[in-house]
Amino acid sequence: KVIHKEGTANPEYFAETYQSELSGTVDSTWMSGNRYFIQVIPEGRDEEFAQTTILGADGKLLVKTGDHIDQAQVIYQGSVINKIFYVDMSRLLLLIVFLGIAWLVHIAYQREHKQKKY
Structure with a gap:
């Protein structure tokens, strides 16, 4: 884990896409100010374990509420600092x-x- 060899999503410092860090269902997506918020409920877990990801509004969101996503699936296209x-x-x-x-x-x-x- 110290040298990031566990094969997780988003291994690069700077990227043009953002990949989901877990498998689950998109609970909600919203925009506030100049940021996208994506809330994902992990598979087999309750809403209290939901993970919220914050991304810039200059890109394009590739998922919508209710979509099932897999780990490392691209969910956002745009400039990202991981x-x-x-x-x-x-x-x-x-x-x-x-x-x-x-x-x-x-x-x-x-x-x-x-x-x-x-």
């Missing part, structure tokens, strides 16, 4: 913060060690 991009960027930022802290600790240790020598 969640995997944000996950990887947050991991990179966290790694940079940890390395920065380690470097500061190293510098502080070096300074303290030099002062004890004299």
